[in-house]
Amino acid sequence: MSYMSTISASAARQNLPAQLDLVEAGEEVSITRHGRVVAVLVHPDVLRTRRAADAWAEADRVDAMLQRAAAEALPEPVLTRQRAEELAEDVRAARAAR
Structure with missing residues (x-):
């Protein structure tokens, strides 16, 4: 099952390894800039x-x-x-x- 978490771009920069661990576990991570989603990290599969x-x-x-x-x-x-x-x-x- 996939969950979606949201994080700001500046926070994502500071803790990218933790975000990659979430993606590896099957979660999707939305990255926002000024409150708008600008990217989503997803597993390649x-x-x-x-x-x-x-x-x-x-x-x-x-x-x-x-x-x-x-x-x-x-x-x-x-x-x-x-x-x-x-x-x-x-x-x-x-x-x-x-």
């Missing part, structure tokens, strides 16, 4: 778990988008074959003019 959860959530979001895209019909082509051939011919003519 906790950070990896949180990042993994975020990665899975992003993978689920991408999967949902792919599923929706697969279910939708493709739109009609905007560029007709005739227009594509005209554009290709224009490119060939421009290259030949060099």
Whole structure:
């Protein structure tokens, strides 16, 4: 179980080893400056778990988008074959003019 303690930046500077002991024991330590949290000390395993959860959530979001895209019909082509051939011919003519 993770507990959160809060300490000021100046106090954290003075007793960092004690704060690291708390983190090693599974606690999270918030460090404040002028009353606002500016950093949180957490164990690396906790950070990896949180990042993994975020990665899975992003993978689920991408999967949902792919599923929706697969279910939708493709739109009609905007560029007709005739227009594509005209554009290709224009490119060939421009290259030949060099």
